[in-house]
Amino acid sequence: MINIAILGFGVIGSGTAEVLKRNAETVKAQAGDEVRVKYILDLRDFPESEYADRIVHDFDVILNDPEVSVVAEMMGGSHPAYEFAIAAMKAGKSVVTSNKEVVANYGVELLACAKENKVRYLFEASVGGGIPIIRAMSTSLVGNEICEINGILNGTTNYILTQMKLHGKTMQEALKEAQQKGYAEANPDADILGIDACRKICILSALAFGELVPSDLVDTKGITEITTEDVEKAEANGQAIKLVARAAKRGDGKLYMAVSPVAVNNSNPLSTVDDVFNAVLVRGNTLGDVMFYGAGAGSLPTASAVVADIIDICRCLGNQPEQQQWVKSENVTSEMTDPMKADYEARVGTPLCK
Amino acid sequence: MINIAILGFGVIGSGTAEVLKRNAETVKAQAGDEVRVKYILDLRDFPESEYADRIVHDFDVILNDPEVSVVAEMMGGSHPAYEFAIAAMKAGKSVVTSNKEVVANYGVELLACAKENKVRYLFEASVGGGIPIIRAMSTSLVGNEICEINGILNGTTNYILTQMKLHGKTMQEALKEAQQKGYAEANPDADILGIDACRKICILSALAFGELVPSDLVDTKGITEITTEDVEKAEANGQAIKLVARAAKRGDGKLYMAVSPVAVNNSNPLSTVDDVFNAVLVRGNTLGDVMFYGAGAGSLPTASAVVADIIDICRCLGNQPEQQQWVKSENVTSEMTDPMKADYEARVGTPLCK
Numbered sequence: 001m002i003n004i005a006i007l008g009f010g011v012i013g014s015g016t017a018e019v020l021k022r023n024a025e026t027v028k029a030q031a032g033d034e035v036r037v038k039y040i041l042d043l044r045d046f047p048e049s050e051y052a053d054r055i056v057h058d059f060d061v062i063l064n065d066p067e068v069s070v071v072a073e074m075m076g077g078s079h080p081a082y083e084f085a086i087a088a089m090k091a092g093k094s095v096v097t098s099n100k101e102v103v104a105n106y107g108v109e110l111l112a113c114a115k116e117n118k119v120r121y122l123f124e125a126s127v128g129g130g131i132p133i134i135r136a137m138s139t140s141l142v143g144n145e146i147c148e149i150n151g152i153l154n155g156t157t158n159y160i161l162t163q164m165k166l167h168g169k170t171m172q173e174a175l176k177e178a179q180q181k182g183y184a185e186a187n188p189d190a191d192i193l194g195i196d197a198c199r200k201i202c203i204l205s206a207l208a209f210g211e212l213v214p215s216d217l218v219d220t221k222g223i224t225e226i227t228t229e230d231v232e233k234a235e236a237n238g239q240a241i242k243l244v245a246r247a248a249k250r251g252d253g254k255l256y257m258a259v260s261p262v263a264v265n266n267s268n269p270l271s272t273v274d275d276v277f278n279a280v281l282v283r284g285n286t287l288g289d290v291m292f293y294g295a296g297a298g299s300l301p302t303a304s305a306v307v308a309d310i311i312d313i314c315r316c317l318g319n320q321p322e323q324q325q326w327v328k329s330e331n332v333t334s335e336m337t338d339p340m341k342a343d344y345e346a347r348v349g350t351p352l353c354k
Numbered sequence: 355m356i357n358i359a360i361l362g363f364g365v366i367g368s369g370t371a372e373v374l375k376r377n378a379e380t381v382k383a384q385a386g387d388e389v390r391v392k393y394i395l396d397l398r399d400f401p402e403s404e405y406a407d408r409i410v411h412d413f414d415v416i417l418n419d420p421e422v423s424v425v426a427e428m429m430g431g432s433h434p435a436y437e438f439a440i441a442a443m444k445a446g447k448s449v450v451t452s453n454k455e456v457v458a459n460y461g462v463e464l465l466a467c468a469k470e471n472k473v474r475y476l477f478e479a480s481v482g483g484g485i486p487i488i489r490a491m492s493t494s495l496v497g498n499e500i501c502e503i504n505g506i507l508n509g510t511t512n513y514i515l516t517q518m519k520l521h522g523k524t525m526q527e528a529l530k531e532a533q534q535k536g537y538a539e540a541n542p543d544a545d546i547l548g549i550d551a552c553r554k555i556c557i558l559s560a561l562a563f564g565e566l567v568p569s570d571l572v573d574t575k576g577i578t579e580i581t582t583e584d585v586e587k588a589e590a591n592g593q594a595i596k597l598v599a600r601a602a603k604r605g606d607g608k609l610y611m612a613v614s615p616v617a618v619n620n621s622n623p624l625s626t627v628d629d630v631f632n633a634v635l636v637r638g639n640t641l642g643d644v645m646f647y648g649a650g651a652g653s654l655p656t657a658s659a660v661v662a663d664i665i666d667i668c669r670c671l672g673n674q675p676e677q678q679q680w681v682k683s684e685n686v687t688s689e690m691t692d693p694m695k696a697d698y699e700a701r702v703g704t705p706l707c708k
Contacts, residue, residue: 027497132495140659290485290486
C-alpha cells in the first residue's frame, strides 16, 4: 500500500481521487502496489463526500505521517503551495502538482529541493492538462537540441477565437458564452490577457533550455483587441488567429519568448486546433516538428496527468532518479532576428503584435 | 564513457551515428556520460566513412566485448535481428530497435528475455518514427484504461492519399511519384497493402492491452482499391480518406483490430494529417483523446527516437527498471459491436471496408 495526500479538494483534487478510484486496478498494476488517498487537505469540510473521513485542515498531520510517500498539490497559487511542497520534500516525500503558477515562479528552488532531498517534484499537469508534454520533453525528446516551441496553451482563449472564426461572434459575446459554459472564470483576466499561457511557456522553455525566465519579463499580449475583422482578414489570407506562446533559442544564445495572437498559416497543424483543445508544437534539430494535442483542461484529463506522475514516483520508491535542474535567467528578448522572423512567418504565421 | 554498437548501417543506423555526433553535448548531458559508437555491424565495408574503423562483420566481436552496454539494432527483418537481440540481452546488454517486424513477431519473447536478464528492450523508433508514442503509452498514459487507438501509421500511403485528394491524381500516379521521391520502395507492397501499418498497430495494441496479436490475424486492407471517385465522394461528405489502423477493447473483452481505409470526418484531428506525416490518436477512459503527430519516417527523426531510448538506458545503467510484459493472444476480431460502430462513425469516420 502506497499512501498519498491530496492538497486542495477542488476540480483537479477531486478529479485525482476519482481517477485513482475508477482506475484502481490499472493504477495498482502500473504502480506495483495499491495507491490509497490517506488525507485530503482543504479549508472546507465535505460531509457528503465518500472521502469525508480523510479531510484534514492541518498540513502538519500529513507532514508528520511517515506513511505518506507522495503529496499531490492541487491548491493553486504560489502560497502556501510553495511552502507546503518544500516542507513535504524536506520530510522525504515526493511532490506532484498541477499548479503552473508555483512552478513558473519557484521551479528553480523546487527542483533544487527535490534533488537535495533525493525525492522528485513532478508537474505534468501544470501545462496542457492531460497532454503528456512535460514527460515527453524530459525523456523522449532529450536526444535533440530543441530549437523552438509554439503552443496553444490556453483553452479559454482558444474557445473564444474558435467561436469568433466559426460563428462570427465578437470577443465579448464569445467570452460571455465561455463563462456560461464554465470555460472562463468570472474574472477572466489571467486567460484573456495571456498570463496563463505565459506561465506555461515559461515552464516549457525551462524544460527545453534549462533557464527559467520570470513570467513578467515575457512580452505578453492577450486576445482582448482581436476583432471580427481581424479574424475575417486572417481567413481570407489562408490563416487562423490563435493565441500562441512561443520560445526559441536565438543564434546569439538569447532566449526569444513571447505570447501573442498569431495569424497561423492553414498549412501549420496548430491552425486546426479548435475549441478548448491545447496543442504544443516542438521543433528538434534532428527530430523536426512533433505536435502533442489534447484536452488542455478539465477535471479528469488533468487528473490523469497527476496520476501518471504519482505512478512514476511509485515505480521508483526509495530510488528516485535525479531531475533536470534549472537556473534563473533574465536572458530574454521579444525580438526575433531577421532571418528568424522570415522563417517563422513562412512556417508558422504572422504575429499580430511583436 | 558508455559504449554502444550499431547493427545495420543503413538509413536509420547511419542516422543514429549522425544524431549522436551532431548532438554529442546534449546527449552527454542527458545520458550522464559520453556515448560512443564502438562498433558498427554490417555486411558491407564503408571505406569512405568516418566510421570505417568501427565496421565489423562478426557479431561475436560485439557480443564478447564487455565494454558494450547497449546494442542498437537497425537491421530490419526478423532474422537474425531476433537472435542477435536475444544473444545481446543474455550477455547483459540492453537493446534498442527501430525494427517493427521483429517487435510485432517476437515482442513477447524479447520482453521476457529482457526481464530475465535485468536489461531493457526498447523500441520507440518502431512506430511513428520520431513521434514519442511508445514512451507516452508506457509512462504518461498509464493512469488510464486505454479504450481505443486510431493511427495513421504509414507515411507512404498517407502521401499517396494526400496527392489524390489535393491534386486529383490516381493511386498509380501518386504511387509512382512517391517512388520517385524515395517515399515508397520499388516493391511497395508492405506499404500499400497495409502490412506495415498492421505491424505497428499490433505493437501499440500490445502496449495498451498487454496482448500481442499475430499480425496475420488482423483484418488488413490497403489502399490499392481506392479510386479518385472515392476521394471526391468523401470530400463532398466532409471527410478525408486515410489508411487508419485501429485497436480497441470490446465490452466482451475481445480485442477489435483492423487496418483499412476510413473516410475520416473533417471534425476529427486525424483528417488534417497530410503528406508523409503520421499521427496516433489515443482515447483514455479519463484522459479523453490525445493525439501525437510528427514525421513518421526519415533517417534523423527516427534516429532521434533510437537515441532517446539509448539515453533512457544510459540513465539507468546497472539498475534497469522492469518493463511491461506481453502475452500472445489470438483473442481478436474485426467486428465492431453495434453501439461501438455507430459511436466510431460519429467520432472518427466510416471504414470503407469492414
